[in-house]
Amino acid sequence: MGMTLFDKVWDAHVIAELGGGAQLLHVDRHLIHELSSSRAFPDLAARGLKLRNPALTIGSTDHVVTTNPGRAGAAPWTIRMIDAMRAECAGAGVRYFDVGEDGSGILHVIGPELGFTLPGATVLCADSHTCTNGALGALAFGIGASELLHVLATQTIVQSKPGTLRANFTGSLPRGVYAKDMILALIGRVGAAGGSGYAVEYAGSAVRALEVEARMTLCNLSIELGAKIGMVAPDEKTYAYLQGRRLAPKGRDWDAALAHWQSLPGDADARFDREVGLDVSSLAPQITWGTSPEDVMDVDASIPDSPKRDALDYMGLAAGRPIAGTRVDRVFIGSCTNSRLSDLRIAAAVARSGKVAAHVEAWVVPGSIGVKRAAEAEGLHEVFLEAGFQWREPGCSLCVGANGELVAPQARCVSTSNRNFVGRQGPGARTHLASPAMAAAAALAGEIADVRDFPV
Amino acid sequence: MQKFTTLTAPAAAYLKPNVDTDLVIRVERCSRTPRERLGDYAFEMARFTGGNGDSGAPDPAFPLNRPQFAGAGILVGGVNFGCGSSREMAVWAIAGMGFRCVIAPSFGEIFYGNCFQNGLLAIRLPQAVVEALGGALLAAASPVSLTVDLARQVVIAPGGAEHRFEIDPLRKTGLLEGLDPIGLTLRREAEIAAWQAADRARRPWIYNA
Numbered sequence A: 001m002g003m004t005l006f007d008k009v010w011d012a013h014v015i016a017e018l019g020g021g022a023q024l025l026h027v028d029r030h031l032i033h034e035l036s037s038s039r040a041f042p043d044l045a046a047r048g049l050k051l052r053n054p055a056l057t058i059g060s061t062d063h064v065v066t067t068n069p070g071r072a073g074a075a076p077w078t079i080r081m082i083d084a085m086r087a088e089c090a091g092a093g094v095r096y097f098d099v100g101e102d103g104s105g106i107l108h109v110i111g112p113e114l115g116f117t118l119p120g121a122t123v124l125c126a127d128s129h130t131c132t133n134g135a136l137g138a139l140a141f142g143i144g145a146s147e148l149l150h151v152l153a154t155q156t157i158v159q160s161k162p163g164t165l166r167a168n169f170t171g172s173l174p175r176g177v178y179a180k181d182m183i184l185a186l187i188g189r190v191g192a193a194g195g196s197g198y199a200v201e202y203a204g205s206a207v208r209a210l211e212v213e214a215r216m217t218l219c220n221l222s223i224e225l226g227a228k229i230g231m232v233a234p235d236e237k238t239y240a241y242l243q244g245r246r247l248a249p250k251g252r253d254w255d256a257a258l259a260h261w262q263s264l265p266g267d268a269d270a271r272f273d274r275e276v277g278l279d280v281s282s283l284a285p286q287i288t289w290g291t292s293p294e295d296v297m298d299v300d301a302s303i304p305d306s307p308k309r310d311a312l313d314y315m316g317l318a319a320g321r322p323i324a325g326t327r328v329d330r331v332f333i334g335s336c337t338n339s340r341l342s343d344l345r346i347a348a349a350v351a352r353s354g355k356v357a358a359h360v361e362a363w364v365v366p367g368s369i370g371v372k373r374a375a376e377a378e379g380l381h382e383v384f385l386e387a388g389f390q391w392r393e394p395g396c397s398l399c400v401g402a403n404g405e406l407v408a409p410q411a412r413c414v415s416t417s418n419r420n421f422v423g424r425q426g427p428g429a430r431t432h433l434a435s436p437a438m439a440a441a442a443a444l445a446g447e448i449a450d451v452r453d454f455p456v
Numbered sequence B: 001m002q003k004f005t006t007l008t009a010p011a012a013a014y015l016k017p018n019v020d021t022d023l024v025i026r027v028e029r030c031s032r033t034p035r036e037r038l039g040d041y042a043f044e045m046a047r048f049t050g051g052n053g054d055s056g057a058p059d060p061a062f063p064l065n066r067p068q069f070a071g072a073g074i075l076v077g078g079v080n081f082g083c084g085s086s087r088e089m090a091v092w093a094i095a096g097m098g099f100r101c102v103i104a105p106s107f108g109e110i111f112y113g114n115c116f117q118n119g120l121l122a123i124r125l126p127q128a129v130v131e132a133l134g135g136a137l138l139a140a141a142s143p144v145s146l147t148v149d150l151a152r153q154v155v156i157a158p159g160g161a162e163h164r165f166e167i168d169p170l171r172k173t174g175l176l177e178g179l180d181p182i183g184l185t186l187r188r189e190a191e192i193a194a195w196q197a198a199d200r201a202r203r204p205w206i207y208n209a
């Protein structure tokens, strides 16, 4: 029987069988950020351990860094955390991409952008959205703080092999509908635990048609599907995306790597433990109404009469009413889900058609310095600023509020991020997840709006 | 790591589905609260009035605040418990409240793994069993104890009914013997070095970034 992409990459990294199905896997790529690694180096030193392979770890700063324009007004405790990160990376010999420096940004944005993330590589980070990196055909997943120490000390991880789930997207996307809508719709259909216990492979004509950055959006929400791992088979688009990137293989290494990568896609007769399918041809733009990503609906539908009363109450919504027309206070375009150049282009196309409603505070937060510079080079920042959006510095920002940037209690925010959990954007904050196009449309309309009524 | 063999302790129930780790511990507690104090802030948005563990009072509407659950050592949770963020502080916070075992129909996968790194036993039981156990706890007026026997892989209900659970043998041994995962892997240094040496020849680009 043939092998899946996931099986090929997993099996190629097994160093030892540990019994009972557990295996010791090699970690090719490791990324650290200031929040989840804040105790790592002191803990490592306290145990008398040292970093085994410094060259295979990189670091940057994303969660606590302020995204105020010009980085104004950073809280002293955030500065202390970032100073500690910089010093610890220097001490351990880890390449650290400092605030504002070339290559810096949200880890799941810079991993691919730098060419550090590669097809067929294992990519780990103490952050659940590490699954984003699977868009390049990497086997990428989030770990906890203890496992992070294990990776630093041994360059390995202990895991049991999950099952495989193929999510087959067929058809072609209608106007105004994007990768974000595809994955939200899938989560709505199979539930927030639907992918639990599986490594997901996104496949089908609609996935092949996506550009690499859009595939990252798809893989990003694997964890919201309950799966630690989401992957897309590498193809010509993947190789073209990677070629020439700063840390990507060069010269003879590139040729050898490319030959290896071309052997990775799953065999035609490979079998999956579970298959789900979705025809995207008639998909409507999606928006969440509740406090789990599975609480998702078509933008032109009525709010469902869900048994989740507490979610409806928290969101201040009434079942049976259309969701379009719900007044919004904030709009956030950013996060490792949707902060790449292609996302900003899509949002800017909508922003060009009007002005942000007077009562809305709308932010655009690029995912990395690389994205910010590229967007500015094509004038996107001017489009946003002219329309009345704030154009900010890269970071996680309102996605999680770890840096103190918050949505006020009971305020309603349309957000391009990945989690609408209770309090995620701040205590009492009400989050609606949607695509960058839908977020931009909400900013202009001042309410939840159907982006198909805008020029996209 | 702390060993886990058997545990008989009062149990508490919080059966809400999809309890995410943002709900278990707020992100600002992850950066500025010492590990030993995280338990004071566990579930703070639901547990305290005003949603704040510093200024709020225990909210009587929150299940874990019921008097019969005071001092509980076993937590019975809902579907997809601990989904979301990888923050290990969620496990530290739950342990900080005094729990040594969490029983649920399913878990967020990273949370599940993090439990075992901290001597906390996470047990998956069928949804109907969890709901029956949790329902009985919620209906009881005084503390009810459950027993967990890891060696035999059973949860023993008050009437004596036994519910068998599955667990990865390596995790089981790790808890029973209180083994340190890093220490165990370091014993395999020669294998790791040999694997890397072979891999350098096979995939030089991985090491030349």
Ligand code: SF4
Residues within 6 Å of the ligand: A062, A063, A106, A107, A108, A127, A129, A335, A336, A337, A395, A396, A399, A400, A417, A418
């Ligand atoms: S942008 Fe949001 S989801 Fe992504 S890494 Fe930052 S906090 Fe996590």
